[in-house]
Amino acid sequence: MDRSSLSSRSVQWAFLALAAGAWYLATATGSVSRLFLPPPREVFTALVALVQTNAFWSAVLVTASTVAKAYVLALIIGILAGYLVSRSKLAVATIEPVISGLFTIPITLFFPMFILFFGVGTGSKVAYGATYAFFPIALNTIAAFANMEQRYLLAAQSMGGNRWQIFRYVLMPGALPVLFTGLRIGFFICLASVLGGETISSVAGVGRNIALTAELMEPGRMFAWISFVVCMSVVLNLLAFSFENRIRAR
Amino acid sequence: MASLSSATSTPAASSTPIWSRFARSPFWLRIALIAAILLLLEYYGRFHADPAFMRPPSAVVEAFFTSVISEPKIVSALWLCITEISIAYGMSVVFGVAIGLIVGATKFSRAALFPIILLLFAIPQVSFMPLVILIFGLGPAAKIAFGFSHGIFPIIVNVVAGMRDVKELHLRGARSMGASKADIIRHVILPNMVPSLFTGLRLGMTLTLLGVILAELYVSTGGVGYYTRVFAENYNPAPLFALITSLAVIAIFFNEIVRIAENTLTPGKRRAPRIQSKSVQK
Known part of the structure; x- marks a missing residue:
């Protein structure tokens, strides 16, 4: 590690320390209401108490299985639809603007319809998360397969590659980086939308518990839930990035 | 798997020139696609759907x-x-x-x-x-x-x-x-x-x-x-x-x-x- 990256690391650690110090000081001096920002120690003890309860793990399980179902649905439909559209230039020109145009509208608008159709149970959250994640996955699948360099395909064809070989050795390796970007964005949109759906209207799950502890005015437990979500998303993000870099490097 | 050549060739259009122009224009195809979806929703909403859950687009416009x-x-x-x-x-x-x-x-x-x-x-x-x-x-x-x-x-x-x-x-x-x-x-x-x-x-x-x-x-x-x-x-x-x-x-x-x-x-x-x-x- 050279000197400049060492000093930029130290700025990052200083920022973290500053944030933590500000948190501690603001709560210790009582300048911020305990309701909006409980002291770090209280949040930590609440988190430790929380992970020892069964209710915590069942809520996490509900959210995890909802995200998993929604993501798998979006994965299958998004990749399939994206690949089929990418096979024809006319289909790309016709359908791609519709999908990207719809994606700029917050799909959250349609959440009341999901509740109407699928009820307040996990079904509506699966459908909502899958719908939201479908868009980046389909768009990136189209981009990955439709923007392939024609030279490579022609070269593979002229060297006598059959369809399967071209798919396996030219299309797939060329498309994977862009495809994986879509899969990563799709996953985190899926996670956020399931959490959001649970927060707005549901009966179980992590999002429901954040909303519930806020309604019950239990800031310690609410911050414990929030910090759990924040830590999980940071870990998942780091995993996704390192996975994506591995794919790129190959 | 679709053939690779289909990605480069234009799709088959019908013999009449106006139709083939429409069939090749992404803009008109897009309009047709959206119109088809709306018609399908109208048909389904009017004759098959439970009115407690879904109404046809015409009823939605009226409700607006x-x-x-x-x-x-x-x-x-x-x-x-x-x-x-x-x-x-x-x-x-x-x-x-x-x-x-x-x-x-x-x-x-x-x-x-x-x-x-x-x-x-x-x-x-x-x-x-x-x-x-x-x-x-x-x-x-x-x-x-x-x-x-x-x-x-x-x-x-x-x-x-x-x-x-x-x-x-x-x-x-x-x-x-x-x-x-x-x-x-x-x-x-x-x-x-x-x-x-x-x-x-x-x-x-x-x-x-x-x-x-x-x-x-x-x-x-x-x-x-x-x-x-x-x-x-x-x-x-x-x-x-x-x-x-x-x-x-x-x-x-x-x-x-x-x-x-x-x-x-x-x-x-x-x-x-x-x-x-x-x-x-x-």
Whole structure:
């Protein structure tokens, strides 16, 4: 590690320390209401108490299985639809603007319809998360397969590659980086939308518990839930990035 | 698997020239596709669907006039929503560009501060929504705050990315011709940033809309969220769909303003890229 990256690391650690110090000081001096920002120690003890309860793990399980179902649905439909559209230039020109145009509208608008159709149970959250994640996955699948360099395909064809070989050795390796970007964005949109759906209207799950502890005015437990979500998303993000870099490097 | 040649060849069109022109035009095909979907919904909604869950598009249009636009309370809730989006977006642009310029200013500030911004951007903000409501109350302030906290990040990220991606050749060219540091910022770095800035402004608008709508739906005691809940709980889908469609039209309107501004103000008339519009953000 050279000197400049060492000093930029130290700025990052200083920022973290500053944030933590500000948190501690603001709560210790009582300048911020305990309701909006409980002291770090209280949040930590609440988190430790929380992970020892069964209710915590069942809520996490509900959210995890909802995200998993929604993501798998979006994965299958998004990749399939994206690949089929990418096979024809006319289909790309016709359908791609519709999908990207719809994606700029917050799909959250349609959440009341999901509740109407699928009820307040996990079904509506699966459908909502899958719908939201479908868009980046389909768009990136189209981009990955439709923007392939024609030279490579022609070269593979002229060297006598059959369809399967071209798919396996030219299309797939060329498309994977862009495809994986879509899969990563799709996953985190899926996670956020399931959490959001649970927060707005549901009966179980992590999002429901954040909303519930806020309604019950239990800031310690609410911050414990929030910090759990924040830590999980940071870990998942780091995993996704390192996975994506591995794919790129190959 | 479809054949590879189909990706390059034009599809078969019928023999009449007008038809073949329509069948090859993406624009008309798109119109036809949307019309077909609407017709299908109309047919299904009219003859097969349970009226407690779904109504045909014609009934939704009717409900728009009879129970959305004619209700002064709903209209004022929609206006309030538009105001919230405008204020939240205005704040996102001002603070986003300012913070972006500070973070992107030097190589060191980028290396030190940009990872912090990216990390904050990666956190699902929706988990803070109940807290935001707790702090700012049930009124418009919470919705503006939540829209702002969503909209600011893509703007910062794209401003920094635009300042980072200056070609070394251009910098060296300017320096060798005796440009001062201020000259370089004014004539090289800022113009280079413009396309990326507009990408950020576009994504910022999308996320501002998301933040405001999320908070609106979560607070179901007033505003638009109240009416969506009332219509959904009374199994009255026609006005619900009409209200949602009006909000979607508002969202499209805001997005179009940003896109038109982008297309007219970007030097070199580079059209906004539509493919991968989301994947470039991180």
